[in-house]
Amino acid sequence: MTKFFGIEVIMVMGITDIDDKIIKRASEMNMSPVALARIYEEDFKQDMAALKVLPPTVYMRVTENIPQIISFIETVIANGQAYATSQGNVYFDVKSWGKRYGVLTTVSSDTQDEAVNTDKRHVKDFALWKAAKPQELCWTSPWGKGRPGWHIECSTISSAVFGKQLDIHTGGIDLAFPHHENEIAQCEVYHQCEQWGNYFLHSGHLHVKGSQEKMSKSLKNYITVKDFLKKFSSDQFRMYCLRSRYSSAVEFSDKSMDDAKNLLQAISSFIKDANAYIKGQLISDPVREDILWERLANTKVTVKAAFADDFDTSRAVAAIMDLIHHGNRQLKAVTKDAGSPRSSVVYGSIISYIEGFFNALGMSFGERQVALRADNSTVLSNVIDELVQFRTKVRHYALVLPEAAETAPVEGDAGAKGSKREEKEKRQQLMQDRRPLLEACDSLRENLAAFGIHIKDRAALSTWEMVEGGGQAEQQAQEKT
Numbered sequence: 284m285t286k287f288f289g290i291e292v293i294m295v296m297g298i299t300d301i302d303d304k305i306i307k308r309a310s311e312m313n314m315s316p317v318a319l320a321r322i323y324e325e326d327f328k329q330d331m332a333a334l335k336v337l338p339p340t341v342y343m344r345v346t347e348n349i350p351q352i353i354s355f356i357e358t359v360i361a362n363g364q365a366y367a368t369s370q371g372n373v374y375f376d377v378k379s380w381g382k383r384y385g386v387l388t389t390v391s392s393d394t395q396d397e398a399v400n401t402d403k404r405h406v407k408d409f410a411l412w413k414a415a416k417p418q419e420l421c422w423t424s425p426w427g428k429g430r431p432g433w434h435i436e437c438s439t440i441s442s443a444v445f446g447k448q449l450d451i452h453t454g455g456i457d458l459a460f461p462h463h464e465n466e467i468a469q470c471e472v473y474h475q476c477e478q479w480g481n482y483f484l485h486s487g488h489l490h491v492k493g494s495q496e497k498m499s500k501s502l503k504n505y506i507t508v509k510d511f512l513k514k515f516s517s518d519q520f521r522m523y524c525l526r527s528r529y530s531s532a533v534e535f536s537d538k539s540m541d542d543a544k545n546l547l548q549a550i551s552s553f554i555k556d557a558n559a560y561i562k563g564q565l566i567s568d569p570v571r572e573d574i575l576w577e578r579l580a581n582t583k584v585t586v587k588a589a590f591a592d593d594f595d596t597s598r599a600v601a602a603i604m605d606l607i608h609h610g611n612r613q614l615k616a617v618t619k620d621a622g623s624p625r626s627s628v629v630y631g632s633i634i635s636y637i638e639g640f641f642n643a644l645g646m647s648f649g650e651r652q653v654a655l656r657a658d659n660s661t662v663l664s665n666v667i668d669e670l671v672q673f674r675t676k677v678r679h680y681a682l683v684l685p686e687a688a689e690t691a692p693v694e695g696d697a698g699a700k701g702s703k704r705e706e707k708e709k710r711q712q713l714m715q716d717r718r719p720l721l722e723a724c725d726s727l728r729e730n731l732a733a734f735g736i737h738i739k740d741r742a743a744l745s746t747w748e749m750v751e752g753g754g755q756a757e758q759q760a761q762e763k764t
C-alpha cells in the first residue's frame with residue numbers, strides 16, 4: 284500500500300501473551316505464562332525478520348493493556364450489551380444485539396437454546412472477562428480476579444490506537460468467525476457506531492500438498508519457518524506467496540517451490556542479460572524499441588490495476604513475466620557486432636521498473652542484490668568478475684588464430700600451394716597447442732556451476748550469474764571466501 288499507492292500505513296499487531304494454551308504449557312514447564320509468551324514472541328519476531336516481513340509500527344501486548352481492557356468492558360456493560368455473573372465472568376449478550384451480529388460471515392445470533400453447564404444466558408454469548416481458576420495468573424477487576432477473554436483484547440488495543448474507526452483489520456480466514464464477528468459487536472457497542480471496521484482482509488490457509496487440513500500446530504503437519512529457510516530463501520517464499528491471491532488457500536509442495544524458484548531464475552537471467560546488453564557484453568540485432576516502450580507502459584498500468592483489485596499479486600507477477608518474455612524476445616544475441624545502435628535506455632527502464640517492483644515486495648535481484656548482501660559477498664562478486672574477465676581473454680586467445688593463419692593463398696601459384704599446406708599445418712598445430720586452454724576454460728565453467736555460478740559464453744564474450752540457493756557447495760564456497 285505504501286510503495287504502490289503512496290498510502291501511509293500505521294500497523295498495530297496485538298500479541299496475545301495470556302490464554303488457556305499458554306497457561307497450560309507454562310504450568311507444565313513450571314514457569315510464568317508471561318515469560319513463556321516472551322520466548323515465543325521473540326522467536327516469532329526473528330522468524331518474521333528472516334522472512335523479511337516488515338515489522339508493524341507497534342506491537343501491543345495484552346498483559347500491558349489490562350486496565351484499558353477492564354474499562355472497555357465496563358463501557359460495554361454500561362451500554363447494556365454485556366452482563367456479569369455471580370461466578371465472576373462477564374459475557375457479551377449476543378441475542379439482544381440481534382440482527383447486527385454476523386455481518387462478515389452471516390452467522391445468526393438467533394438461538395432458543397439455554398446454555399448448559401455454564402453461567403452464560405445463551406450458547407452464543409462469549410466471554411469478555413474470565414474468572415480465574417485457582418493458581419492461575421490473574422488481575423483484579425470489578426468482577427473479581429480474572430483475565431480478559433480473547434476477543435476483547437483486540438477490540439481494546441485497536442480502539443486505544445485508532446479510536447472509533449479502523450480502516451483495515453487483517454487475520455487468517457479461520458478468525459472471521461467467531462473472533463472478528465465478536466470484535467465488531469464489542470466495538471460497535473463500545474463506540475456506539477454503525478460501522479467500526481471498513482475492511483477485513485482474511486488470508487487463505489496454507490495446506491500441505493495432499494492434505495485437506497490446513498497446516499496447524501495441533502495437527503502437527505507443519506514446517507517451521509527455521510526449517511523452511513534451511514532449504515529455501517525468503518525471496519523464494521515471497522515468490523511462492525505472490526503466485527496466488529492472499530485470500531486463497533495455497534498448497535505447499537516441492538513442485539510449487541520449484542515453480543517459484545524457476546520464475547526467480549528467469550527474472551534474474553533476464554536482468555543479467557539486459558545488463559550485459561547495456562554494457563555491450565551482449566551484442567544483439569537491432570531492437571524494436573517502440574514495442575518495448577509500449578509493453579513497459581502497459582505493464583505499469585496492469586500492475587497498478589491488479590494491486591488495486593484486492594492485491595491480485597498473481598496477475599501483477601504474470602504481467603511482469605510477460606514484459607520479461609518480450610524483453611528476451613527482442614534480445615537476439617549475435618556473434619558479430621554489426622555496429623547497430625544499442626537500445627540501452629529502454630532496457631535500463633525495464634530493469635529499473637522490474638527491480639523496483641520486486642524491491643517493493645521485499646525481494647532483490649542482480650548486481651544490486653549482491654551489493655546489498657554482506658561485505659564478503661561483494662568481494663566474492665568482484666573476484667568472480669575478475670576471474671570471468673581473465674577466462675574471457677584466455678578463451679579469446681585460444682579461439683582466434685592469428686590473421687596469417689587464416690589468409691587463403693593466391694590460386695595457381697606453385698609456391699603458394701606449399702605455403703597453403705604450411706599454413707594449414709601451422710594452424711592445426713596452433714589449435715592443438717591451445718586446446719588445453721579451452722579445456723581449462725570449460726572445466727572452470729563446469730566447476731563454478733557446481734557452486735551456483737553460471738558462466739554463459741556468448742561468442743567471444745562471457746557473462747556470469749549467481750543462481751540463488753545454488754546448494755551446499757555454493758555455501759561452502761562463500762564460507763571459504
Ligand SMILES: Nc1ncnc2c1ncn2[C@@H]1O[C@H](COP(=O)(O)OP(=O)(O)OP(=O)(O)O)[C@@H](O)[C@H]1O
Pocket residue numbers: 454455456457458486487488489490497498499500501502
Ligand atoms: N495454515 C494456516 N495458514 C495460514 N494462516 C494460518 C494457518 N493456521 C493458522 N493461521 C493463522 O495464524 C494465526 C494463529 O493461529 P493458531 O494459533 O490458531 O494456529 P494453529 O496452528 O491452527 O493453532 P492450533 O493448532 O494450536 O489451533 C491466526 O491468525 C490464524 O488465522
